[in-house]
Amino acid sequence: MAWFSRQGSDLILRVRVQPRASRDEFAEVLNDQIKIRVTAAATDNQANQRLVDFLAKQFRVGKSRVSIMQGNKSCNKTIRIKDADTLPPILQGLLTE
Numbered sequence: 610m611a612w613f614s615r616q617g618s619d620l621i622l623r624v625r626v627q628p629r630a631s632r633d634e635f636a637e638v639l640n641d642q643i644k645i646r647v648t649a650a651a652t653d654n655q656a657n658q659r660l661v662d663f664l665a666k667q668f669r670v671g672k673s674r675v676s677i678m679q680g681n682k683s684c685n686k687t688i689r690i691k692d693a694d695t696l697p698p699i700l701q702g703l704l705t706e
Contacts, residue, residue, distance in 0.1 A: 619690065621654060621690075626645055627646045627647070629648070668690050675690050676688070
């Protein structure tokens with residue numbers, strides 16, 4: 610799929626973040642990005658930190674293994690998850706649709 614790729618054992622996600630959502634969740638695939646809603650505001654790096662926390666929990670990895678490669682100050686981001694073994698079930702479901 611266009612919204613994720615592999616670089617060795619790392620997973621690269623292309624993400625569109627929607628801050629100030631009612632809950633943290635994966636939304637839909639938009640072109641070549643996966644939309645992720647986060648409850649934090651897009652000020653003082655809060656949305657970025659919430660995104661990292663959310664992805665670490667979903668992929669069951671430590672927060673230090675999730676990094677924003679591009680787009681720190683944008684809604685469009687490229688995320689690296691180091692040594693990500695599998696996609697969370699909700700994302701695997703998107704692959705079969």
